[in-house]
Amino acid sequence: MKVVGFCGYSGSGKTTLIEQVIPALKATGARVSVVKHAHHRFDIDHPGKDSWRHRQAGAFETIIASDRRLAIVREYEVQAETGVHQMLAELSGCDWAIVEGFKHADLPKVEVWRGVTGHPVQYPVDPFIVAVATDDPGALPEPTGLPRLRLDDAAGVVAFLLSDPARYEYNPPEFPSAAAGA
Secondary structure (H helix, E strand, O other): OEEEEEEOOOOOOHHHHHHHHHHHHHOOOOOEEEEEOOOOOOOOOOOOOHHHHHHHOOOOEEEEEOOOOEEEEEOOOOOOOOOHHHHHHOOOOOOEEEEEOOOOOOOOEEEEEOHHHOOOOOOOOOOOEEEEEEOOHHHOOOOOOOOEEEOOOHHHHHHHHHOOHHHHEOOOOOOOOHHHHO
């Protein structure tokens, strides 16, 4: 599996770009999955639905499935931040995993930046950023030797990713096993 992140501040255009990159990657025959970081409390279920009622009753995990999709909702007993590597481990059988958010992840990332947002750039301090997708390369506030991609050119972004696919080959980090501590 190949993994690439798209990072940037809210309003920079990450989701819009990813919406266009997904079908462009799929057009090459790839199966594409997305790992998305959500802020604060979010819900994919609705009050009154059976699965919502099961969660409210105290279920740790609720799996909802039909002949078209499957969703797993896991409730943490205490507030916990799920790491990007944990989320990637949940994926099954894809060629490309696109990670949205997780701007500090130790994965190759394309920074999405638009000057109009007023936010700073991350590439000067983040060694995992491999390119910058922007609507105005001349407005970048810091010089860079990184490739500059057009924010409105998903095909160009995909061509950049496919020009060096080995760079995005995912090697999950080694975590100490429970048995090692025994």
